[in-house]
Amino acid sequence: MDCAPRHAADSRDADLQRAAAVEAALAALDLPTKVALLGGADMWSVGPVGAGSATGFGRLVLSDGPAGVRGENWTPEDPSIALPSPTAIGATWDTEAARTVGLLLAQEARRKGAHAVLAPTVNLHRTPYAGRHFEAYSEDPQLTGVLGAALVAGLQQGGVAATPKHYVANDAETDRFSVDVRADGRTLRELYLEPFERIVRSTRPWLLMAAYNSVNGVTMSEHDVLNNGVLRGEWGFDGALVSDWTGARSTLGCVRGGLDLAMPGPDTVYGEHLVAAVREGRVAEKTVDVLARRVLLLAARVGLLDGAPPAVPGPALPAPLDGPATVRDLAARSFVLLRNEYAGNAVLPLGTGGSAESPDGAVRRIAVSGLHASAPRFGGGGSSQVFPEQVSTPLDALRAAVPAGTEVTYEPGPDPRSRLAPASDADGFRLTAVLHGLDDAELARAEQRDGSVRWMGSLPGGVSFADLGRVELVGEFTPRESGTHRLAVRGVGHFRLEAGNRVLYDAELQAESEDPAAAFLHPPQRTFMLDAEAEQAPLPVRLLHSVPAHGVGGLFGLVSFELGYGAPAVSEEELIERAARTAAEADCAVVFVGTTDETESEGVDRETLALPGSQDELVARVAHANPRTVVVVNAGAPVLMPWREDVAALLLCWFPGEAGGEALADVLLGAAEPGGRLPTTWPDAEDDVPVRQVVPDSDGQLPYAEGPYIGYRAWRHAAGPEPAYWFGHGLGYTRWEYESLNITALEAAADGDPYRPVARTTVRVRNIGPRAGREVVQLYLGPEGPDRRLASFAVVEAPAGGAVEAHLQVPLRVVQTWDDTHLTWHPCPGPQHFAVGRSAADIRLTAELELKLPA
Ligand code: BGC
Secondary structure, three states: OOOOOOOOOOOHHHHHHHHHHHHHHHHHOOHHHHHHOOEOOOOOEEOOEOOOOOOOEOOEEEEOOOOOOOOOOOOOOOOOOOOOOHHHHHHHOOHHHHHHHHHHHHHHHHHHOOOEEOOOEOOOOOOOOOOOHHHOOOOOHHHHHHHHHHHHHHHHHOOOEEOOEOEOOOOOOOOOOOOEEEOOHHHHHHHHOHHHHHHHHHHOOOEEEEOOOEEOOEEHHHOHHHHHHHHHHHOOOOOEEEEOOOOOOOHHHHHHOOOOEEOOOOOOOOHHHHHHHHHOOOOOHHHHHHHHHHHHHHHHHOOOEOOOOOOOOOOOOOOOOOHHHHHHHHHHHHOEEEEEOEOOEOOOOOOOOOOOOOOOOOOOEEEEEOHHHHOOOOOOEOOOOOOOOOOOOHHHHHHHHOOOOOEEEEEOOOOOOOOOEEOEHHHOEEEEEEEEEOOOOEEEEEEOOEOEEEEEOOOHHHOOHHHEEEEEEEEEEOOOOOEEEEEEEEEOEEEEEEEOOEEEEEEEEOOOOOOHHHHHHOOOEEEEEEEEOOOOOOEEEEEEEEOOOOOEOOEOOEEEEEEEEEOOOOOHHHHHHHHHHHHHOOOEEEEEEEOOOOOOEOOEOOOOOOOOOOHHHHHHHHHHHOOOEEEEEEOOOOOOOOOHHHOOEEEEOOOOOOOHHHHHHHHHHOOOOOOOOOOOOEOOOHHHOOOOOOOOOOOOEEEOOOOOOOHHHHHHHHOOOOOOEOOOOOOOOOOEEEEEEEEEEOOOOOOOOOOOEEEEEEEEEEEOOOOOEEEEEEEEEOOOOOOOEEEEEEEEEEOOOOEEEEEEEEEHHHHEEEEOOOOEEEEOOOOEEEEEEEEOOEEEEEEEEOOOOOO
8 A cells, every 4th residue: 555645845845945944943942932833822733932933833733533623612503524433444455445435525625624633533342341331443454554555645635634543552542541451562562552553654644642541550651661762763763742632741751752742732741830840950952942843744734834845745635535425435434234134035135135025126115223223323422423514314215216206204212312312403302501700790692502602712702711601591482282301411520401491400520530531522411390381381491610720521621511302201111112003014124323422432441342222122122023124223333233043134334424414324234335345343252352451450541451463353262152253254245256365475675664566466346246245355374263364454345247357465463473582573483374255254255375484
């Protein structure tokens, strides 16, 4: 893969000009100004400094993140294109798709005025219990590194800094600020450092984020060995290292650990603390220069340093990308068809297999059920969250796509969410937010789309955080139906909820965790019952919130709370029965199931892999009522599917982004093939999962005791029960025959670059199925067993009956092993075992060859 930026301006000459401009700027800045470059000015930006001078540094804006560019506002009022979650991109196994994601992120960043995007997340799927699993690509370091590098190349080709994160071993959420990951050198080098190393060596990222956690006793924002030694010294990283948000804890520690930028601001461990440390002789000014130089270089690369040519001169993108069309195509490529069989025939795509009930072969009635059909999870929760202009729901998209004469019925089934959704127009609420000052005077008003208030960095009407005392959500509620309605207050601080003429709540809600992000991502909730009749006069509703003096979770510049609503509940049994009844009357059933914001999100790990609520019961009953049942799983990470052998088809759609509904309609009806393959092994039962530990021990340590055996390698190592579906599995809509495998050993390059190819393989595959299709050819190296690992992969396409060759390069790195005693890489002793196939467990061709490896 060629990851080098294409623009000629990023040439040696331009490098020299940028270096000269950086030195000129540095020489012109006094100590406090240099130090000001090392910390955030606010939540999302650095600078400006010296504006208007010859060495001016513009305001540098950083934005999340991996599934879309949110920009500086955390609100629906500032919409963004919502991309499929990184797990979905992992499932494409497609470097071009990952590069396209990078280009689209760059386009969005430029539109929103951001210069750096805090992505990609290249931590590993060490265990499916990790709450932020959806935000990383894979359990495999090669797949992660190759896709991450392609994304970085795309972003930076668009002139925007990428920020691979979280360096390193931030593979779970529990106590993420303080956990001390204990891992030996081989485990770190071969697994967790590997994606970072590949990205740094092959794409030169301009920024990189240090993780919150410690590794072997040292927190990552202060890790001299891993930051200065490995990242910079060995791999040649020349970009800037930024802390994770609030992850910089000590002035001297961060300076020694090579942390260039402490975020967010304005209060950081640098600023006045660092100026004082220099003045008192505890830090040399030339050390500050080293850090400032790297931030200035970042500014130069993104075009914010006067006198320096940007790395990519505008217009950055060769041609604008059509965001919605691109994300629809990416989503379909990422869907993984795990099973597709009804009475010996494929049930998907719908309408082509015929049905006993419809003698002319066409599916005339489709019974859709499950909440995720009408309220899909298009993205995961946490800092990767963005607000799309529009989200296509699978239900609406399917209804729009079926031919005239085909009926799509819908039964939502039981709601698996324990958190009530924000009260909305559709529920009968009209709400306005009123901002009050410290003296209670009204300062500003903002119309609300729903009951969710989240202002970060800035407030409506230009109100300053220092002046804000209380926020009031006022309006009215016109009940749509009669019965017992539920209202919920969610947030941290003091709340008073009034509805009708009743005070439902008037008390303090405390954060349940010290994690600042958890305080606004998973705030406490209180629920209240309210009896009200449909058709009655609107009820006045008022939720008054006193903003905590120290900000939510200690984060200044953040107001975050919600008024939730739940309509009068119908019994779960009744809802399931309705779904089963309509399924029985239809030609086929499509059940949507998935995780919820509470069960799968940043900030918390998962306690169980089971689907929340009664979704398993819903699937079982619908499948019993109609044997032609298709289940669509809307989750970013593995879930248990105890009914998986009892349903006709099983399709994973991950968190598919804003066009997920349309992409699902394309795939279910056959306009597109579900092109994905599992980037992670899916278990059958919790007890089978080989690596489960996410909770640190009583000393705050989390030992990676499994060593290099995670994912499919761990399943082989444990030699216990088989997983439900292996890494790499995915059916698509056609079938493939593997015809031949040819390997050419290459001379090892003398430059020591571990990503240079040492062998080239050509695999010939033939599409022996009924339609054109896409195949992911996977090459594994090593003898059968836990040491066999992914070496390379390629996506090919062929028409029905057609043959195609996949060309796979084997990098030196995959035939090396880390020697922890001598602190160096050694070649794996030959001959090498080559195994090519459709998954880690579906090997079609094998060969052995001695490679010419450098000693
Ligand atoms: C997350 C980062 C994110 C940052 C800014 C942190 O809590 O770990 O991934 O980029 O917040 O939102």
